[in-house]
Amino acid sequence: MIQVEHLTKKFGRIVAVDDISFRIKKGEIIGFLGPNGAGKSTTMNILTGCISASEGKALINGIDILEEPAKVKKMIGYLPENPPLYGEMTAKEFLHTVCDLKNIPKPVRKDEINRVMKRVGIVDVSGRLIRNLSKGYKQRVGLAQAMIGKPPIMILDEPTVGLDPGQIIGIRNLINDLGRDHTVILSSHILSEVQAVCERVMIIAKGKIIASDTPENLSQHLFGSNRLFVSVAAETAAVEKTVKSIPDIIEYQIEEGEEIGAVSVKMKAAENTDIRKAVFSAFAAANQPLLMMRPIDMSLEEIFLDLTSAEVEL
Amino acid sequence: MIAVYKKELKSYFYTPGAYIFMGAFLLIAGLLFSLQNVFAGDSNYAGFLSSLIFIFLLVVPILTMKLFTEEKRQKTDILLLSSPVSIIGIVLGKYLAAVTVFAATLLITMLYPLFLSFHGRMDWAQIWGTYIGFFFLGSAFIAIGTFLSEVAESQTSAAILTFCGLLASWIIDYIISFVPTSSMAGAIFILILAGAAIAVFQSKAQDWRISAAAAVIAIAAVCILYIVTPDMLYGLISKFIAWFSLTSRFQRFSMGILKLDAVIYYLSFSAFFLYVTGSRIENRRWS
Numbered sequence: 001m002i003q004v005e006h007l008t009k010k011f012g013r014i015v016a017v018d019d020i021s022f023r024i025k026k027g028e029i030i031g032f033l034g035p036n037g038a039g040k041s042t043t044m045n046i047l048t049g050c051i052s053a054s055e056g057k058a059l060i061n062g063i064d065i066l067e068e069p070a071k072v073k074k075m076i077g078y079l080p081e082n083p084p085l086y087g088e089m090t091a092k093e094f095l096h097t098v099c100d101l102k103n104i105p106k107p108v109r110k111d112e113i114n115r116v117m118k119r120v121g122i123v124d125v126s127g128r129l130i131r132n133l134s135k136g137y138k139q140r141v142g143l144a145q146a147m148i149g150k151p152p153i154m155i156l157d158e159p160t161v162g163l164d165p166g167q168i169i170g171i172r173n174l175i176n177d178l179g180r181d182h183t184v185i186l187s188s189h190i191l192s193e194v195q196a197v198c199e200r201v202m203i204i205a206k207g208k209i210i211a212s213d214t215p216e217n218l219s220q221h222l223f224g225s226n227r228l229f230v231s232v233a234a235e236t237a238a239v240e241k242t243v244k245s246i247p248d249i250i251e252y253q254i255e256e257g258e259e260i261g262a263v264s265v266k267m268k269a270a271e272n273t274d275i276r277k278a279v280f281s282a283f284a285a286a287n288q289p290l291l292m293m294r295p296i297d298m299s300l301e302e303i304f305l306d307l308t309s310a311e312v313e314l
Numbered sequence: 315m316i317a318v319y320k321k322e323l324k325s326y327f328y329t330p331g332a333y334i335f336m337g338a339f340l341l342i343a344g345l346l347f348s349l350q351n352v353f354a355g356d357s358n359y360a361g362f363l364s365s366l367i368f369i370f371l372l373v374v375p376i377l378t379m380k381l382f383t384e385e386k387r388q389k390t391d392i393l394l395l396s397s398p399v400s401i402i403g404i405v406l407g408k409y410l411a412a413v414t415v416f417a418a419t420l421l422i423t424m425l426y427p428l429f430l431s432f433h434g435r436m437d438w439a440q441i442w443g444t445y446i447g448f449f450f451l452g453s454a455f456i457a458i459g460t461f462l463s464e465v466a467e468s469q470t471s472a473a474i475l476t477f478c479g480l481l482a483s484w485i486i487d488y489i490i491s492f493v494p495t496s497s498m499a500g501a502i503f504i505l506i507l508a509g510a511a512i513a514v515f516q517s518k519a520q521d522w523r524i525s526a527a528a529a530v531i532a533i534a535a536v537c538i539l540y541i542v543t544p545d546m547l548y549g550l551i552s553k554f555i556a557w558f559s560l561t562s563r564f565q566r567f568s569m570g571i572l573k574l575d576a577v578i579y580y581l582s583f584s585a586f587f588l589y590v591t592g593s594r595i596e597n598r599r600w601s
Contacts, residue, residue, distance in 0.1 A: 048396040049395070050599070070398040073396060073397060073398040082389040084390040086321075086388065086390060088328040089324070097317070097324070098393070098397075100321065101318070101321070101397040101398075102398065103317075145393070
């Protein structure tokens with residue numbers, strides 16, 4: 001569906017997107033994840049034909065965006081970082097204008113606008129000037145704009161920025177919903193969001209894709225269940241002694257626990273080693289009761305920081 | 315293009331833009347008409363229209379300043395660029411919307427000669443001629459304004475730039491009588507123009523050999539021209555500047571003469587500025 005090959009974009013001397021290639025299948029929900037200025041928006045702007053790439057090409061359904069921009073643009077609904085809204089129009093008028101721009105035939109226009117307004121939940125405010133709407137509603141009008149004409153591909157740049165938690169959940173559900181009949185690309189620098197919505201995550205930093213996988217695989221593959229958190233009812237010094245006696249542990253960190261008389265320990269073993277049994281027996285042998293033991297799942301947040309900061313060190 | 319045109323026309327009337335333009339223009343025009351024609355009992359309407367040019371020059375910036383600057387500020391240019399509309403379509407749609415508001419205003423002023431015709435005999439050919447001339451002149455002004463609105467970052471700077479640009483085109487007629495007319499001056503002028511063109515080429519292509527060759531050829535050509543036919547270089551500067559004089563071509567219209575070359579001049583002048591506007595937007599996508 002979407003095929004990007006060796007895409008590079010330079011702004012003067014700054015390389016915003018550096019030789020990235022990827023493919024997106026029909027019906028996937030893809031998340032672009034990266035810190036601010038990583039090149040997410042630039043990539044999206046190239047895919048939507050707003051700016052041109054310096055090198056490489058982007059094919060949408062096999063059509064090059066540079067060669068037949070009008071055809072490709074019809075297939076894409078785009079919600080940029082700042083929703084492009086005409087403040088002096090009402091939401092409904094604005095959507096009419098968008099229909100004009102997208103060449104939606106007159107007879108189906110009214111139904112199309114009603115369908116989209118219902119789906120994003122802006123029917124109540126459709127007669128109000130966009131200028132006077134709250135940020136959440138503006139975002140939704142922006143989303144409605146992208147949905148007009150049922151484009152098979154939706155590209156959403158930070159769709160939940162500036163929304164309150166309730167609205168964020170609403171938009172997430174909507175995106176999940178859209179994923180059923182659209183290919184969705186969304187970007188975010190908030191990891192939990194990508195984790196909640198996307199089937200595949202591409203982590204972008206400094207214009208390069210540094211990882212691409214499902215959120216689950218990213219957390220498991222890369223880091224496994226080799227990290228444990230335990231809470232022990234014993235003295236700190238004694239616990240440290242026990243921990244040291246366990247082979248395979250590379251790293252550990254002991255802290256005063258939250259419970260009185262308990263110590264909490266975070267430990268890390270070599271990759272692909274399961275230390276749970278060894279930990280249990282060691283503490284049992286030392287007669288130090290384990291109050292709690294759980295694996296530390298590395299959140300996307302940590303993976304992200306890890307990957308991106310590793311990049312910085314290079 | 316039609317979508318952009320409709321959208322732009324809507325936003326003219328949803329925001330104070332069109333009302334300020336029409337209000338300011340019609341107020342001053344009405345005042346002038348009352349003083350010059352009604353109270354003075356003068357039926358020379360074409361003369362009144364010609365004097366309107368200066369007022370029009372003042373209000374055109376109001377009409378054009380927001381065309382592109384407002385899109386940039388609201389970040390709505392992305393909406394236009396990502397929708398299946400060509401860049402020329404965007405520019406043309408916006409330009410035609412501004413021209414439409416202008417034409418509607420002009421249409422209202424047609425009430426004035428109608429009013430005069432009840433009281434005296436009117437030279438209709440002259441009035442129609444002046445109106446047509448005024449329309450084309452105004453369209454050319456609006457093209458300049460459209461271009462400068464794309465160049466400027468804010469509405470204010472667009473308005474000031476447009477005003478200065480139009481004022482410059484208006485005083486060109488006065489400047490012409492002061493520029494040197496000798497053949498020597500013409501030769502030097504060509505050399506300066508050639509030098510500028512070569513400098514632009516050099517900065518883009520970075521090729522010294524071609525630039526140097528072009529410079530030698532230019533100097534040789536000018537020397538030959540100067541020696542063989544110095545008459546050709548006579549008054550060259552004023553001829554060159556006169557190309558940019560929008561108002562001088564208007565004079566013939568107000569005499570009731572409809573000349574095709576003037577119409578084509580105005581149309582191509584507008585087309586040139588719209589083309590440059592479009593290619594600037596296109597360039598911005600690439601850089």
